[in-house]
Amino acid sequence: MRPGQIILDTFVPQPRQWCWRRDWHVKWESAWTLLWKFAYLNQIATSDLAPLVISRQCGKRSAILAKPQVDLRDSAVFDIAVLASLLRVSQVAVREAFLFDIAPGSVLDSSDCLRWCVTCMRSGFHSPLFQLRPTRSCPIHGHMLVDRCPACSRTIPYKLTKAFSQHPFTCPHCGVDMAPTIREDRPKILRLQVHEAALLATPLRFYRVAADAELINATDARHLFKQVARFGIVAVRHDEVDVTLSYTGFLTHVLKDAVPGAKVKRFGGRAQSITKHECGCSHLGEFHDDGDGDEAKDTTWPKTEATVTSDSTECLVRLLDTYKAIRRHLWRHVLKEHQRCIRSAAKSLWWNMHGKSTAKFCPCAMAFLRWRMFWEGCCAPRYLYVASTKELYGIVGWHLARPETVPSHWSRATRNWVACHVFAASAMDCFGVLMRWSDKAGSKVNVRWDQPRSPVNYASLWAVSGRDCNDKPAVIYVRSPPVERLRTLPTTSTRSHWQSHQTQIAQLAP
Amino acid sequence: MSESFVRPIDPKLHPMIRHQYMLATPSIDALMAKVKRLVRNHTPGAIVFADPRVGKTYAIRYVENALRDEYPGVVCLSWGTENKIKPSEDAFFTTLLEAAHHPEALKGNSTRKRRRLIERLTELVDESGHNWMMMFADEAQRLGTIEYEWLRDVHDCLERKGIRMITLLVGQPQLLNQKSAFRQSSQSQIILRFMVGELRFDGLSDADSIATCLQGYDEATFPEDSDWTYTRFFFPRAHANGFRLVDQALAIWQAFQRAHLKALPNVPIEIPMQYFAHTVEIALEESMHRDAANFAFTPAMWDQAVADSFYCSALEELHLGLPTN
Numbered sequence: 001m002r003p004g005q006i007i008l009d010t011f012v013p014q015p016r017q018w019c020w021r022r023d024w025h026v027k028w029e030s031a032w033t034l035l036w037k038f039a040y041l042n043q044i045a046t047s048d049l050a051p052l053v054i055s056r057q058c059g060k061r062s063a064i065l066a067k068p069q070v071d072l073r074d075s076a077v078f079d080i081a082v083l084a085s086l087l088r089v090s091q092v093a094v095r096e097a098f099l100f101d102i103a104p105g106s107v108l109d110s111s112d113c114l115r116w117c118v119t120c121m122r123s124g125f126h127s128p129l130f131q132l133r134p135t136r137s138c139p140i141h142g143h144m145l146v147d148r149c150p151a152c153s154r155t156i157p158y159k160l161t162k163a164f165s166q167h168p169f170t171c172p173h174c175g176v177d178m179a180p181t182i183r184e185d186r187p188k189i190l191r192l193q194v195h196e197a198a199l200l201a202t203p204l205r206f207y208r209v210a211a212d213a214e215l216i217n218a219t220d221a222r223h224l225f226k227q228v229a230r231f232g233i234v235a236v237r238h239d240e241v242d243v244t245l246s247y248t249g250f251l252t253h254v255l256k257d258a259v260p261g262a263k264v265k266r267f268g269g270r271a272q273s274i275t276k277h278e279c280g281c282s283h284l285g286e287f288h289d290d291g292d293g294d295e296a297k298d299t300t301w302p303k304t305e306a307t308v309t310s311d312s313t314e315c316l317v318r319l320l321d322t323y324k325a326i327r328r329h330l331w332r333h334v335l336k337e338h339q340r341c342i343r344s345a346a347k348s349l350w351w352n353m354h355g356k357s358t359a360k361f362c363p364c365a366m367a368f369l370r371w372r373m374f375w376e377g378c379c380a381p382r383y384l385y386v387a388s389t390k391e392l393y394g395i396v397g398w399h400l401a402r403p404e405t406v407p408s409h410w411s412r413a414t415r416n417w418v419a420c421h422v423f424a425a426s427a428m429d430c431f432g433v434l435m436r437w438s439d440k441a442g443s444k445v446n447v448r449w450d451q452p453r454s455p456v457n458y459a460s461l462w463a464v465s466g467r468d469c470n471d472k473p474a475v476i477y478v479r480s481p482p483v484e485r486l487r488t489l490p491t492t493s494t495r496s497h498w499q500s501h502q503t504q505i506a507q508l509a510p
Numbered sequence: 511m512s513e514s515f516v517r518p519i520d521p522k523l524h525p526m527i528r529h530q531y532m533l534a535t536p537s538i539d540a541l542m543a544k545v546k547r548l549v550r551n552h553t554p555g556a557i558v559f560a561d562p563r564v565g566k567t568y569a570i571r572y573v574e575n576a577l578r579d580e581y582p583g584v585v586c587l588s589w590g591t592e593n594k595i596k597p598s599e600d601a602f603f604t605t606l607l608e609a610a611h612h613p614e615a616l617k618g619n620s621t622r623k624r625r626r627l628i629e630r631l632t633e634l635v636d637e638s639g640h641n642w643m644m645m646f647a648d649e650a651q652r653l654g655t656i657e658y659e660w661l662r663d664v665h666d667c668l669e670r671k672g673i674r675m676i677t678l679l680v681g682q683p684q685l686l687n688q689k690s691a692f693r694q695s696s697q698s699q700i701i702l703r704f705m706v707g708e709l710r711f712d713g714l715s716d717a718d719s720i721a722t723c724l725q726g727y728d729e730a731t732f733p734e735d736s737d738w739t740y741t742r743f744f745f746p747r748a749h750a751n752g753f754r755l756v757d758q759a760l761a762i763w764q765a766f767q768r769a770h771l772k773a774l775p776n777v778p779i780e781i782p783m784q785y786f787a788h789t790v791e792i793a794l795e796e797s798m799h800r801d802a803a804n805f806a807f808t809p810a811m812w813d814q815a816v817a818d819s820f821y822c823s824a825l826e827e828l829h830l831g832l833p834t835n
Contacts, residue, residue, distance in 0.1 A: 004722045006730035006740070007575065008525055009532045016613040019630045041629045043622035044614055185670045 018042055018086055024189050025089050028200045030128040031072045031097040032114065032158065034087060037124060039165030040182065046165045052086065055079035070160040073099040073110055073131055099128035109133050113155040115147045116178075123190035124169065124179045127200055131158060139199040139222075140192070151176040221248050224255070228463075231259045234406055235463035250274065250461045254477045258465035279417050279466070279474040315416045316399050322420040323375060323395055326427050330368065337494065338364040341501050345369060348508045349381040353449040360447045361504040362497065363438035371434050375427065375455060394455040398423065401456040410468040418476055422462045425478035429460040432482060515746040518738055521798070525732055526740055526791055533726050535783055536719045537712045538569045542576050544709050548676055549581070549642065554665065555677035556707030557650075559685045561828055564713050565783030566680050570646045577644060585634045585643035591652040602660050603627055610634065628667045635673045642674040650679035651688065658692075658700045665703055677704045713780040721759035723786065728754045744798040748805035755790070758807055762789065765812035766821065773822040781821070788819040 019041040025034065039049055050068045054061050058077040064070055070077055075098035084091045095101040099110055110131045117138030120126060129135050130145050137144050148155055152174035163172035169179035181187050192200070228235055228251055235251060253274050255262055335342065341362035346369060349358070353373070360366070369381045377393025378384055399419075406418050441447045466474040525531040534542075541558065548556055560566050574586045589609035594601065603623035607615035610630045618626070635643050647653065653661075665675045679685060689705045692698075714720055727740040742749035766786075770779045793807065793815040816822075 004724075004726035004729070005534045006531050006726040007534075007572075008732075008734075009530050009571065014611045016611045018613060019626065019633050021633055021636070041626075041633070042612075042614060043618055043626040043629070045618070048614065048617055186672065 020086065020088055021189075022088055023191075024124075025087055025093070026125055026190060026192055027093075027096075027197055028127045028129070028192070029097060030099075030126045030130070031075070031078075033121075033124055033126040034097050035072070035160065036165070036168040037182075038086060040168040044165060046160060046162050049165050050160065053078055053083055055082075068160050068162055068164070071112060072158050072160055073107075073112070073128065075101050097128060099131050102128060103132065106132055111147065112158050113147055114158045115145045117141055117143050117145055118150075119143055120190060121169075121178050122181055123188060124182045125190040129200065140196045149174060149176060224248055224251055227259075227262060228255055231255065231262065231465070232467070233258055233463055233465045236459055236461055237403070247461060250477075250479065251463065254463040254465065257477070258463075258475070273480040274477050275480040277421055277476050277478075279414050279468070279476070311412055311415075312399075314412065315419050316396065318416045318420050319395055319399055319423050320392060322424050323392065323427060326424060327372070330371075330431065335364055335368055338362055338368070340498065341365040342368050343385070344502065344505055345508075346381040346385050348505050352379040353381065354379050355448075355450060357446045357448045359504050359507045360441050360444065361508070362501040363435070363441065365501070366441065366447065367431065367434040367438040370437075370449070371427075371431050374430060374434070377455075395423075398426070398455040398458060405462075406464050406468075406474065410474065414468045414474050418464055418474065421476045421478055422460070425462055425481075426458050426460040428481040429479070430458060515750070517743060517746065518733060518736055521743075524740075524743060526744075527795060529791070531730075532568065532572045532575070533723055533783075533787060534572060535565070535714060535723055537714075537783070538565075538572050541569055541709060541711055542573055544707070545573055545577065545644075545678070546580065548678075548707060549577075549644075552642070552674055553676065553706055554674070554702070555679065555704035556709055557685045557689065557705050558678055558680045558709045558711055559683050560711035560713075561782065562682060563782045563784040563824060564711055566711055567648055568783065569711060570648060570678075570680055574644075574646070581640060583638040584640050585631070585638050586646065587631075587643065588646040588648065590648040591650060591657075593652055597654045597656050599656075599660060602657055606664070624663070627664065628671075631664070631668060631675075632671055632673065635668075641672060642676060643668075645675055645677045647677065647679050647681075649681050651681035651684040653679070653688075655692075655697065655700070658697075658704065662699060662703055679704055713782045714786055715778075715780045717759050717763035720763050720781075720786065721756050724755040724759050724762070724790070727790065728756050740794075744794045745801045745805055747801050747803045751803040753805060758812070761807060761809060761812050762786075765789075765809060765816045768813065769816045769822050770825065773825050777825075782824070785816075785819045785821040785824065789815045789821070792818045 018038070020038065021041070024037050024041075035049065035053070039046075046068050047065075050065055050070075054064050054070070054077055056079070058064075060077055064077060075095060078098075080091050080094050083094045087094065099106060103110075111133055114126075115130045115135075116126050117130065117140070119141045120138060130138070135145065149171040152171060154171075154173045156172060161172075166172065167175060169182050170177055177183070181189075233254060235254065257274075257276065331339065342365040345361055345365040349369070369384065372384050373379065373381060375392060375394040375398075376384065376388075377390070377395075377397070402419070402422075405422055406415050438447075461479050463477045464474060465477075466472045468474045521527055544556075547553075558566065558569075570588055574588060577584055577586055587606070587609045589605050592601070592605065599620040600623065603620055603626075604615050606627050607623060607630065610627060612626060612630050614626070615623075631643065635641065647661075661677065665677070668675050685705075686708070689701060689708075692700050692705070714723070729739060731737060731739050732743065739749070741753070741755045745753055766781050766789075767779060770777075789812075793811060796815070797805075797807070797811060
């Protein structure tokens with residue numbers, strides 16, 4: 001600017017904006033504290049807050065505005081888009097603040113009274129996960145959650161009521177200050193560290209299972225994981241599989257077997273059939289030998305790139321051998337009566353089946369062909385029976401995507417042995433899943449050849465205990481495949497089955 | 511070089527006709543320099559005073575724009591005080607909340623409004639990336655002691671949060687009387703916060719200042735990316751022949767002098783910005799239809815423009831002690 005300069009004096013309307021601090025939104029935070037913070041910053045009463053956030057399309061707006069009693073576990077009556085703009089976060093982040101959005105079907109397993117961690121609340125934080133009854137302690141601080149005001153011993157309804165924003169961060173009954181930090185000149189809002197966010201995210205997996213699945217007590221399950229780690233048991237990680245009763249039941253079984261005296265809380269659910277394999281230790285003498293030649297093979301030494309590559313290649317070779325052995329077993333024993341069906345179906349299916357629909361045919365043939373397509377990375381069944389020019393990509397992908405299953409200082413032979421068992425369990429598990437799929441397909445006219453998941457993501461339950469030494473050899477636990485999957489699958493009438501299959505095969509067309 | 515004489519837009523849309531432009535006078539420039547010094551030194555407040563219609567409000571808007579250019583994102587809050595029978599805490603904080611663009615400025619009691627304002631200002635300043643903000647209180651001579659105390663509360667609250675509030679009290683020379691009154695009643699807490707510095711905002715007092723302002727009309731263009739200066743827009747043919755407004759500086763000054771001598775011969779001349787700008791606008795608008803290659807303003811034309819701006823009447827009113835505001 002200099003004297004004599006002319007600038008246009010146009011009126012730029014300034015947008016009216018509610019007060020909010022971007023850094024006051026914490027991941028995994030509940031609608032309760034978010035709305036409390038908003039009410040605190042803008043000093044507005046519920047009678048002013050409700051018209052802002054209640055959706056005009058919810059059908060209950062008038063009734064709610066007349067007498068606010070809104071369950072904060074449920075986002076149904078809230079205008080998520082408005083909330084997102086008020087809180088300046090994405091709609092996904094807003095939805096994460098409501099329990100029923102992150103844990104659908106948890107109505108009966110959650111409390112409609114505020115449950116909070118005193119330490120978290122002191123810094124203005126509350127997570128919707130605290131409302132779940134199975135969450136008994138704070139995943140971050142480990143303190144037991146409280147559901148009554150420490151001063152007046154009364155419960156606080158987890159609802160947007162008239163009293164909600166009268167005095168945010170205080171007990172609506174007695175007015176005791178629940179978050180003194182908020183009232184400081186420069187409040188230090190709880191900022192979750194990466195590991196703390198992970199701690200909160202982990203129990204969420206307990207509740208993100210199917211809506212009809214039985215919920216697990218998060219505190220007990222965490223205790224179980226701690227025990228499993230404490231006794232040196234390596235197991236499939238809970239970020240690879242759904243944390244369900246079968247998973248925790250499996251770990252309980254392993255823990256009881258590996259540590260006979262350990263006090264382990266029983267989880268409900270059906271008893272599981274688990275197979276235990278003990279690693280032979282013939283290779284261990286060679287490993288423990290002090291000779292110069294074997295020192296270089298010792299995996300405790302820093303690995304060169306070449307060593308890593310050869311380790312991985314050797315493991316892959318073993319996995320391929322395992323796969324071929326399983327395939328042979330299924331072919332020769334389990335599917336003995338259906339070899340003709342499989343061959344004829346493969347011959348007819350020459351096109352890329354991915355995402356296509358066909359007429360149904362022999363369920364065993366459908367399952368076996370799909371199983372092979374899955375692991376061999378082949379999309380046209382006919383090419384399963386010609387000399388392979390490519391790698392079996394399904395297995396290669398599975399192998400490369402697998403995290404280290406056992407401690408890296410264990411011998412290479414043991415590591416390969418464990419990997420082969422884990423793979424074998426996964427492959428058999430996969431075959432079981434596909435058999436169920438083909439059985440279900442029997443009731444439909446057409447079958448869709450969708451790939452529900454890639455081999456890369458395929459994990460079955462496994463656990464390894466022991467120390468890979470003579471007195472404590474490595475022991476692997478895997479879920480036993482159902483007995484009927486290891487026996488020859490029966491046919492109701494060989495002739496009629498074959499004729500019906502042939503008729504169905506004749507209808508196959510791309 | 512041949513120039514086009516066809517105006518690129520309808521004259522009705524020109525900012526000069528619509529009175530939608532701001533001209534940096536030497537006084538505004540001096541004020542801006544002083545404001546920058548306040549910011550640099552973190553002085554908490556100062557008084558800017560001038561007679562009515564000198565262009566204080568207009569200068570605030572200019573300074574706000576210039577500050578935003580100089581310190582991108584800086585928070586500048588401008589609010590006008592209202593004339594009240596008795597001061598009201600509620601109304602005071604409502605005014606400040608409206609200045610802070612809060613959508614709920616009217617609801618709640620004064621305690622809630624206070625907190626709402628502090629949180630809103632803290633948010634704005636935190637988002638600006640600076641640790642200070644500028645507050646312009648227009649017509650500040652209307653503020654009473656209690657309102658200064660409320661303003662002081664806001665200042666202190668923000669101070670505790672690490673935010674420096676620089677307050678410019680803009681008003682008429684009565685502000686100086688207020689300062690004296692506070693001094694006599696030992697209200698140093700108000701003086702030290704809001705009245706430490708004193709800046710007098712002057713009108714135009716010589717032909718050079720007028721020339722500086724007129725140069726703006728010769729250089730500024732509209733539409734902005736065109737070569738249509740304000741002077742050329744009104745007199746395209748004369749402009750092509752070398753006509754420039756800056757050459758009229760002495761003529762305009764003499765026209766004001768003549769008017770002034772007629773009205774108040776014993777008072778030194780100081781032309782309020784409002785009347786100067788108005789005079790130029792009238793002259794340009796009234797004479798634009800006379801545009802020709804040999805067009806020139808006559809002293810009579812300027813005398814008429816000065817008379818039409820009501821400069822003399824305003825001057826008489828002002829010095830009679832009856833400011834028209």
